[in-house]
Amino acid sequence: MATPYSDMQRPVPRSPRRPPSGTERPRVLRRVAAETRQFRAHILAMFALCLLGSALELAIPVPLKIAVDSVLGDHPVPAFVDGILPAPSDGGALLLATAVLFILIALLVQLQEVGLILLTTYTGEKLSLSFRSKLFGHLQRLSLSYHDSRGTTDSNYRIQWDALALQHMAVDAAIPLVKSAVTVTGMIIVTFVIDWQLALVAIAVSPVLVFLMHRYGVRLRRQWHEAKEVESSAFSVVHEVLGSLRVVKAFGGEEREERRFVERSTQSVRAHIRLALTESALSLAVGMTIAIGTALVLFMGVKRVEAGALTLGELLLVMTYLTQLYEPLKDIARKIGDLQASVAGAERVFALLDESPDLIDTPDARPIHHARGDLVFQDVSFSYGNDAPVIQDVSLSVPAGSSVGIAGSTGAGKTTLISLLVRFYDPTAGHILLDGVDLREYRLADLRDQFAIVLQEPVLFSSSIGENIAYARPAASREDIVAAAIAANAHGFIRALPDGYDTQVGERGVRLSGGERQRIALARAFLKDAPILILDEPTSSVDVVTERGIVSAMERLMSGRTTFMIAHRLTTLEGCDYRLEVEDGRVRPGAGDAGLQLVRA
Numbered sequence: 369m370a371t372p373y374s375d376m377q378r379p380v381p382r383s384p385r386r387p388p389s390g391t392e393r394p395r396v397l398r399r400v401a402a403e404t405r406q407f408r409a410h411i412l413a414m415f416a417l418c419l420l421g422s423a424l425e426l427a428i429p430v431p432l433k434i435a436v437d438s439v440l441g442d443h444p445v446p447a448f449v450d451g452i453l454p455a456p457s458d459g460g461a462l463l464l465a466t467a468v469l470f471i472l473i474a475l476l477v478q479l480q481e482v483g484l485i486l487l488t489t490y491t492g493e494k495l496s497l498s499f500r501s502k503l504f505g506h507l508q509r510l511s512l513s514y515h516d517s518r519g520t521t522d523s524n525y526r527i528q529w530d531a532l533a534l535q536h537m538a539v540d541a542a543i544p545l546v547k548s549a550v551t552v553t554g555m556i557i558v559t560f561v562i563d564w565q566l567a568l569v570a571i572a573v574s575p576v577l578v579f580l581m582h583r584y585g586v587r588l589r590r591q592w593h594e595a596k597e598v599e600s601s602a603f604s605v606v607h608e609v610l611g612s613l614r615v616v617k618a619f620g621g622e623e624r625e626e627r628r629f630v631e632r633s634t635q636s637v638r639a640h641i642r643l644a645l646t647e648s649a650l651s652l653a654v655g656m657t658i659a660i661g662t663a664l665v666l667f668m669g670v671k672r673v674e675a676g677a678l679t680l681g682e683l684l685l686v687m688t689y690l691t692q693l694y695e696p697l698k699d700i701a702r703k704i705g706d707l708q709a710s711v712a713g714a715e716r717v718f719a720l721l722d723e724s725p726d727l728i729d730t731p732d733a734r735p736i737h738h739a740r741g742d743l744v745f746q747d748v749s750f751s752y753g754n755d756a757p758v759i760q761d762v763s764l765s766v767p768a769g770s771s772v773g774i775a776g777s778t779g780a781g782k783t784t785l786i787s788l789l790v791r792f793y794d795p796t797a798g799h800i801l802l803d804g805v806d807l808r809e810y811r812l813a814d815l816r817d818q819f820a821i822v823l824q825e826p827v828l829f830s831s832s833i834g835e836n837i838a839y840a841r842p843a844a845s846r847e848d849i850v851a852a853a854i855a856a857n858a859h860g861f862i863r864a865l866p867d868g869y870d871t872q873v874g875e876r877g878v879r880l881s882g883g884e885r886q887r888i889a890l891a892r893a894f895l896k897d898a899p900i901l902i903l904d905e906p907t908s909s910v911d912v913v914t915e916r917g918i919v920s921a922m923e924r925l926m927s928g929r930t931t932f933m934i935a936h937r938l939t940t941l942e943g944c945d946y947r948l949e950v951e952d953g954r955v956r957p958g959a960g961d962a963g964l965q966l967v968r969a
Contacts, residue, residue, distance in 0.1 A: 396714050397537075403499060404538040410491040411538065417484045418547035424477045426554050429688040431470040437681030439463045488543065492535040500531045503717060511726035512792045513752070521604035526717050530596070533713030541707050555689040562682050563672065566665050570690050573661035577654060584650040588708040591646060595639035596712060602632035658694045665690055727791060733811045739818045740803050741768035741899045741930030743789070748798035749953075750788060758784045759953040762798070766946070768899075771931040773941025776950035782934045785950070786902055789932070790819050820898040822922075824905035826889035828877030833862055834869035836877075836888055840896035848895060855924055856891035857917040858884070883918065890921050901926060903933040 404411065430446065434453070437443040439462055445453050453465045507523050515523075559567040609616055609625045616625055669686060672678040678686075748762040758781050766772055774782045787793055788800060791807050800807050807815060820840070828836050837852055838844045844852075849869065853859040861884055865871045877885045893901065903922060923943070933941060941947050 396711060396718065399718055400534055400537050400714055403534055404495060406498070407491055407495055407538075410487065410494075411543075414484060414487055414491065414539070414543045415546055417480055417487065418543055419550055421477070421480045421484065422547055422550040422554055424473060424480060426558065426689075427473050428477070429685050431466045431473070432688065433681040433685045434466050434469075435463065436684060437679055439466065441679070441681065443679060443681070484543075488539055492539040495538065496532055496535045499534050499717075500527055503527050503531055503720065506721055506723075509725050510723055512787075513726055514723060519604070521608070522600050523720070525596075525600040525603050526720050529599075530713035530716045533710040533717065536710040537707070537714060541710065559686055559689050562686055563669075563678055566669055566672070566678075566686055569664050569668055570661060570686075572664075573657050576657050580650060580653050580657070584646060584653075585708055588643065588646055588650075589711055591639065591643050592709045592712040593715075595636065595643060596709075596716065598632065598635040598639050602629065602636050605629045605632055662690060662694065727794060727812060729811050730809070734805065734809050736802075736810050736814045736818065739899045741818075742766070742801075742803050743900075743930060744801040744804075746799045746801065748788065748795045748800060750784060750793065750795050750797075757796075757953060759788070759795075761954070764948070766930060768930055769928055770945040771926055771933065771943070773944035773947040774932060774934045774950060775941060775947065780950045781953040782950050783904060784953075786904065786932055786934065790821070790902070791815055818898055819900050819902060820893035820896045820925075821902045822886070822889045822893050822904065826877070826885045828873050828880070828885055828888060830873070830875050832867075832870045832872055833865075833888060836873060837869075837891045837895055840892045844895055849891075852891040852895035853888075855894045856887050856921045858887035858891050858921075861887075886918055887921065890918065890925060894925055899929055901929045901931040903931065905934055 434445055438445045445462070453462060453469070504527055507527070556567060556571060559570060605625065605628055609629075616622060666687065669678065669683045673680055673683050743766040745762045745764045748759060749757050750759040751757040762785065774785065776782050784793075788795055789807075791812065794808060802810070802815070802818070829839065834846070834849050837849050841848070846869070850859060853862055853869075862869055862871070871879075873879050873885075873888075877888070880888070903926075931944075933944060935941055
């Protein structure tokens with residue numbers, strides 16, 4: 369697929385980052401806490417609901433104990449409900465009150481769960497939206513060199529899937545863990561009050577569980593990093609093929625691409641099978657440890673009931689608490705794989721946030737509102753990373769309002785030269801001056817506002833024609849949009865469409881012809897009304913008739929502006945004031961001396 373700067377040499381891809389070590393986990397957790405700070409009130413409210421839920425869970429077995437010990441037996445009711453419930457001597461009333469108490473506790477539990485679900489959903493979705501927006505904004509600010517080397521698929525995957533890690537860790541995991549911890553603590557205390565010997569047996573298995581979860585957690589975290597890498601690789605095939613579907617169909621590559629997708633996806637399947645095996649092994653180890661602990665408590669508890677040290681109701685209460693004590697631990701064991709996936713995802717998105725733009729404004733950057741358009745290249749050279757120079761010793765001076773034609777073969781360095789001008793990249797040597805000031809001294813947004821660009825393959829967005837034209841100036845009125853379209857010779861075909869300027873162009877403008885897309889791109893440049901114009905092969909992919917309309921519109925657009933026009937052939941540039949012929953970043957041998965020189969047309 370053609371890119372906006374297709375003759376630009378691509379930098380060497382960066383080596384993928386290694387998964388962070390376990391020592392970095394506290395740093396990841398601190399960053400998750402920092403990112404969720406704005407939702408602190410919501411998270412505290414969820415904690416409060418969780419504490420309420422823990423208290424209610426402690427109350428659930430109480431009606432059962434009362435029914436067994438006080439209704440069926442002759443023990444007094446617990447002190448904390450004495451005076452509220454009828455006396456044990458009135459068995460029927462006490463049984464009815466116990467049933468009502470059970471229903472009341474169940475109602476409160478359900479209301480607490482509904483409130484927690486609603487608040488958790490709201491907070492989680494808002495948190496995910498906020499963090500995804502932050503990632504998306506950061507990605508747009510990263511330099512083109514980053515996107516050239518990494519592509520777009522991995523970034524898409526991190527925004528779409530890895531960004532959910534914050535929601536999982538801060539909401540879906542942290543809140544249940546706190547609830548589980550409070551519940552477990554409360555149940556251990558109550559169990560100690562009832563029978564400290566059984567409580568010791570119950571918690572004796574805890575160190576074994578902690579050891580198992582830590583050991584398997586490290587392995588799961590590493591495996592989740594590997595799984596996410598291969599998932600992103602498989603996702604890249606889909607993204608690439610759907611974006612180039614016309615080429616795939618034209619060359620009959622459907623089966624070949626399907627095989628490529630299956631091969632990548634098979635690696636993902638294998639990674640997930642390995643994860644499932646590890647999680648199953650952890651679940652088995654945890655389940656057996658808990659079963660052994662439960663069996664020991666049951667054995668000792670029955671012995672103590674037989675010895676008269678414990679009532680049957682108290683044993684049932686202990687066993688119920690024990691089930692609730694172990695259940696959160698089982699849940700943690702079952703979900704530990706998800707938790708490690710969230711940690712791995714968080715590490716990936718924070719690694720993306722740690723990428724710094726190559727081009728940033730200096731603290732004393734100058735504003736610029738409307739440039740005159742005088743441009744000077746002073747001994748400019750440029751190379752991608754450690755590669756050979758793409759541009760070498762370029763020196764030229766372009767007066768404001770003049771037009772410069774740049775010709776040369778594909779890969780000669782034409783578009784790279786223009787990319788330096790717009791400051792998509794900075795020179796590795798030399799200086800570029802706009803109105804006598806180095807480009808690096810201007811505010812980057814102000815600098816790029818001085819340029820209007822029309823590409824060989826015009827880029828349109830999945831919106832209406834009017835919105836695509838107004839992309840240059842979103843606040844433009846409909847009258848200004850129409851005037852720009854008229855100047856670009858686009859108004860006629862737009863008016864003939866059923867929805868006119870409200871016509872949806874489809875993804876990348878597929879519902880329009882190449883010539884129509886190009887004229888909309890020209891209208892966008894007219895509307896921006898920038899002092900410097902860049903035309904990158906704007907007529908290379910249209911027919912002769914369409915080319916005439918585009919050329920006449922370009923001539924009007926070029927009037928009074930400093931213009932750079934790129935073409936493969938010098939004959940295309942006959943109307944330019946100056947012409948440059950570029951080969952391997954230099955003037956073609958014989959056309960000038962060591963540096964690029966302006967050649968009078």
